[in-house]
Amino acid sequence: MREVDRISLKADAPAKAMAQVRCYSDAFAAARGRSPRVFVLTFGCQQNVADSEKLTGMAKAMGYEPTDAPDDADLILVNTCAIREHAEKRALSIVGQYKHLKERNKALIIGVCGCMVVQEHRREQLKKSYPYVDFVLGTSVLHRLPEILSKKMAQKRRLFGSEEENAIAEDVPVVRESGYRAWVSIMYGCDNFCSYCIVPYVRGRERSRAPEDVIAEVKELVAKGYKDITLLGQNVNSYGKGEAHGIDFADLLERLDAIEGDFLLRFMTSHPKDATKKLIDVMANGKHIARHFHLPLQSGSNAILAKMNRHYDRAAYLDILDYMREKMPDLAVTSDIIVGFPGESDADFEQTLAMLRRARFDMIYSFIYSPRKGTPAAQMENQIPKEVSAERFERLLALQEEIALSANQPLLQTDQRVLCDGVSKTDTGMLSGRNEQNKIVFWADDGTPVGEWATIRIDRVAPFALYGQKRK
Ligand code: SAH
Ligand code: SF4
Ligand code: F3S
Numbered sequence: 001m002r003e004v005d006r007i008s009l010k011a012d013a014p015a016k017a018m019a020q021v022r023c024y025s026d027a028f029a030a031a032r033g034r035s036p037r038v039f040v041l042t043f044g045c046q047q048n049v050a051d052s053e054k055l056t057g058m059a060k061a062m063g064y065e066p067t068d069a070p071d072d073a074d075l076i077l078v079n080t081c082a083i084r085e086h087a088e089k090r091a092l093s094i095v096g097q098y099k100h101l102k103e104r105n106k107a108l109i110i111g112v113c114g115c116m117v118v119q120e121h122r123r124e125q126l127k128k129s130y131p132y133v134d135f136v137l138g139t140s141v142l143h144r145l146p147e148i149l150s151k152k153m154a155q156k157r158r159l160f161g162s163e164e165e166n167a168i169a170e171d172v173p174v175v176r177e178s179g180y181r182a183w184v185s186i187m188y189g190c191d192n193f194c195s196y197c198i199v200p201y202v203r204g205r206e207r208s209r210a211p212e213d214v215i216a217e218v219k220e221l222v223a224k225g226y227k228d229i230t231l232l233g234q235n236v237n238s239y240g241k242g243e244a245h246g247i248d249f250a251d252l253l254e255r256l257d258a259i260e261g262d263f264l265l266r267f268m269t270s271h272p273k274d275a276t277k278k279l280i281d282v283m284a285n286g287k288h289i290a291r292h293f294h295l296p297l298q299s300g301s302n303a304i305l306a307k308m309n310r311h312y313d314r315a316a317y318l319d320i321l322d323y324m325r326e327k328m329p330d331l332a333v334t335s336d337i338i339v340g341f342p343g344e345s346d347a348d349f350e351q352t353l354a355m356l357r358r359a360r361f362d363m364i365y366s367f368i369y370s371p372r373k374g375t376p377a378a379q380m381e382n383q384i385p386k387e388v389s390a391e392r393f394e395r396l397l398a399l400q401e402e403i404a405l406s407a408n409q410p411l412l413q414t415d416q417r418v419l420c421d422g423v424s425k426t427d428t429g430m431l432s433g434r435n436e437q438n439k440i441v442f443w444a445d446d447g448t449p450v451g452e453w454a455t456i457r458i459d460r461v462a463p464f465a466l467y468g469q470k471r472k
Contacts (some may be wrong), residue, residue: 005166006170006210007170009146009169009173010171013147014144017146018061020146021150022063024150024153024256033058038059038064038115039073040066040076040079040389041077041078043090044079044083044087046268047203047233048081049300053174054142056175057257058145058176059077059262064133070235075108075149076108078114079114084367084372085372089346093126095126097134109152109340110132110135111136111137111145112133113198118202130227133158136159140188141164164204166204179451180451181226181228181419182228182229182364183216184221184232185209185265186208186232186239187236187240188203188208188234192308195376196338196369198375201374203234211251211255215377218259220261227264228263228264229263229264233267235269237267237279239252248278249279253265254286256288257287257288257289264288269294269296271296271311272295275293277323278419280327283324285326288441291332291436293324293332294333298336299337299351300348301344301347301348304344307341308341318359321359332439333361335363335365338366339392339393340392341365342382342383356399356403361404361407362407362408362439363400364396367389371383408439411466412459413459414457415457416441416451416468417454417455418435418441418455424442427442428445430443431443431445431448433454440466441456441468442470456469457470
């Protein structure tokens with residue numbers, strides 16, 4: 001196993017680079033009468049959301065003021081995703097739209113960060129076809145933002161190398177979007193190489209933060225009043241693998257659960273092959289651990305699961321699922337499903353539907369398979385035509401809607417403790433929030449402050465939401 005570099009942003013080289021950029025920002029502020037502004041745009045998963053909070057944090061520490069308007073920005077960072085073709089297309093199209101901003105503001109710096117730019121063909125494409133992009137910054141080197149900015153300011157040339165590192169950076173400044181929900185990355189990378197997935201290629205090898213660093217961060221968040229804390233990793237329940245300390249994910253969760261305070265602990269994403277009974281027992285006995293388990297199934301066919309390189313079959317999945325439900329009857333279980341994986345026959349797809357009926361997930365995220373350059377599945381024979389995948393996708397959604405609705409029926413007339421997220425985006429007369437099971441709950445706006453708990457008596461259920469009245 002390759003040594004993991006442990007880097008502190010308070011240490012010499014990064015701290016020096018930060019100070020240099022800070023000098024530039026001070027000069028900018030003196031000349032222009034305002035601080036330079038940074039706009040960060042995020043695509044992709046929660047890991048990217050957490051990374052963007054660090055990008056903003058580092059920029060702020062270097063004198064940039066965060067802004068929501070790209071037109072006003074002096075530094076634009078696009079944090080990209082490569083999981084499906086659609087995600088890459090959207091990112092590239094947005095980057096294309098920033099060309100005219102650069103024409104207006106010659107001093108504007110544009111950086112493209114994250115998963116997409118770790119792929120060489122995308123770096124080449126950006127270098128050749130997007131001449132107004134100043135630099136790229138891959139996922140494992142995001143903490144090099146101060147260094148790349150100071151280089152850029154000193155040398156003026158475009159920077160398109162991407163020397164990925166097997167590193168963990170601590171003490172990275174962070175600007176969190178919310179004052180009550182927080183993301184805490186506990187491990188990085190993925191070693192699973194599911195045959196369809198780009199993540200192992202763009203996020204590097206699995207590496208875990210030290211347990212004391214994670215515990216200190218969560219303690220600090222609880223002390224600051226954060227009420228909903230999600231531990232993140234591409235394969236979160238393989239935390240600690242290969243580390244000398246011998247603390248696995250269940251052990252870490254148990255230690256975090258022992259922290260005093262009024263907060264919920266969540267985690268994602270778990271791989272079924274690493275979902276141990278020990279972990280379920282820790283959850284069942286926990287005080288703070290939310291009764292929600294996201295456990296991607298991907299397919300209900302054993303033949304497809306083998307081709308996906310998932311390392312479990314239907315029986316093993318159901319074994320752990322049944323154990324969870326037995327230990328925690330109020331547990332919500334959600335999942336990810338891919339339709340149209342190469343070679344998926346009608347019979348394979350029927351098996352996925354059968355698993356949905358058997359597993360009765362509270363919710364699923366479903367995806368049409370998207371071939372990713374460089375992954376084994378992209379080379380497999382028997383790619384499924386678009387129309388076939390689209391038809392299967394519709395059938396999957398329809399079945400899941402029925403299941404989700406019936407899974408929510410027993411919640412009628414129950415009281416749900418909900419963390420308020422504020423006014424609903426679709427109906428301004430309503431507030432929305434999430435309960436412990438991570439279900440969305442709506443109730444008439446009664447002035448409950450954002451980030452506060454409310455108890456809601458449920459009087460109507462839908463497949464994707466619960467509705468009710470606040471209990472006085
Ligand atoms: N590490 C997590 C998240 C991976 S990305 C996990 O293992 O679950 C989230 C989901 O995207 C995956 O669970 C999978 O369902 C889906 N996905 C990944 N690669 C895909 C691809 N090439 N095409 C379609 N969906 C994909
Ligand atoms: Fe991708 Fe599989 Fe790793 Fe999840 S576990 S990130 S699906 S390779
Ligand atoms: Fe996308 Fe990278 Fe997350 S590819 S899903 S942003 S790990």
